[in-house]
Amino acid sequence: MSTPDPQQQPWDRPRTGRRRQEAPAQQAPSQQAAPQQDPSAPARRTAAPDRTAQGRPFEPVERALSAAEQNRADDVIERISATFRSRVVGQERLRLALVASLAAGGHILLESVPGLAKTTAAQALATAIGGSFARIQCTPDLMPNDILGTQIYNYGTGEFTTQLGPVHANIVLLDEINRSSAKTQSAMLEAMQERQTSIGGELFRLPDPFMVLATQNPIEEEGTYVLPEAQMDRFLLKEILTYPSPRDEHAILDRSTSGELTAPRAAAPTVSLEDIRFLQSAVDRVYVDPAIKRYIIDLIFTTRGTGPRPIENLTQSVRVGASPRGSLALMRVGQAHALLHGRDFVTPEDVRALAHSVLRHRLVLTFDAIAAGMSTESIIDAVFAAVPQP
Structure with missing residues (x-):
């Protein structure tokens, strides 16, 4: 058998076709390895078995996704990424965080000083998806009913009718969320965690897929409020944006002088809601x-x-x-x-x-x-x- 390339990661080495071994039973605390343990010493409790001889470590015996499913997932990811890059210069880590959050079915909080493309990035993601999109500009006087919806009395029929709020969309952008009051911020807890809203004692399911993209300025900015810890925990990711590199900022200036930044753009989505549901189911597996x-x-x-x-x-x-x-x-x-x-x-x-x-x-x-x-x-x-x- 050929010797593995020492420059190659273990999981990039080819399989040998043998089934991987089961992880060994947990050992007593006294047998746990020290940080600089000798390789011949017993493995610590949380160590994985050496599977480099059996195949790539951490890999299942049977493929979790077929080649066709992996190719479809790659295609969906690339189409979303292409839309992002057409709107935002640089910010590759932000692109990775946005696409990962969407694929994982979670929500994301973007934080930076004004002018670093938080809103533009969120709109680019929404543009790529063929679903409903709602933007909510958060202000101190924004009320929970303005987001969730309310009941309106109909004088003609003498009955209340329910008017759903903008949160009932596939992609919801909460722009400058920390400029809204704590009462309004807390109104999003049920929607973000349970994917439903309660209006007049009646439950309304949110559409599938559902994702919240929230932006905020640093707390030192005037007129901002601290987000409750319970709501912060509902965000799958919190990404902090940094200033662009000189090369990226030069590209921004080039796009501006060429009119590309202000040119009308096609609103046709690049992926469907079914594609997003497939992507999320692929992550599950x-x-x-x-x-x-x-x-x-x-x-x-x-x-x-x-x-x-x-x-x-x-x-x-x-x-x-x-x-x-x-x-x-x-x-x-x-x-x-x-x-x-x-x-x-x-x-x-x-x-x-x-x-x-x-x-x-x-x-x-x-x-x-x-x-x-x-x-x-x-x-x-x-x-x-x-x-x-x-």
Whole structure:
């Protein structure tokens, strides 16, 4: 048998056709490996078995998706990405976060100073999808009924009729969500989590697919409100946009002088709602190995100050760790990231790829940590450094 290429990742090596072995039984804590454990020592509890001799690690015995299904998913992803790139210059990480959130069936919060294409990016995603789209400009006087809907009395019939609000759309853009009051922000909790609204004691299901794209300016901006922690946790991802590179900003100027930025654009969608439903069902079937699930659990427990590799003095910096919704989000985004990169199984790199976006809004720092200038991203990096990869 040929020797594997040392420059090649284990999961990129060809299969040998042998079935992968089951993960070994959990070992006692006294047998857990140290961070710099000798390779000949017993494996720690959360380590995955060495499957490089049997095939690519973390891969199912049977393919989770057929070649035709993978090709269709790739085509849908590329069409959405092409629409994004036609509207937004650069911001590739934002494109990845938006498409991953859509494929995973989650909601996304975009934050940056004004002028970095938050609204343009959200509109580009909505344009690509052949479904209903609603934009809600959040202001301090916006009321919950303005979003959810209300009952209107009909004097002719003497009855109340229900008028559904703009949230009853496939893609909902909440522009500058942190300029609305806490009462209005909280009105979105039921819609985002349970995909339904309650109007006059009657439940109304939201369309499928349903996705909320919210934008906000930094909290230091005048006239903004802090989003409740319960609502922040409903967002699958929180992406923070940065300034474009000199090359990208030069391209923006070129598009402006050529009239491309202001030219009328075709409104025809590039993908259908059925394509989006297929994409989300494909993400459902992306295989997650038990070792990957244990890895995710170890990461989340470490954010709470527990876990197999606790970080010293972490509780002095983190007031609230990630909830079980954080575990679900890491796994779901890992599945979406794997599919976006042509695989039907999750690797540790898929879990790590968008970890900042998944966890940055789920960790609550202490006042001392904030005063010291510590960021949630630095905490997340420390957690991933402390927990060994399977």
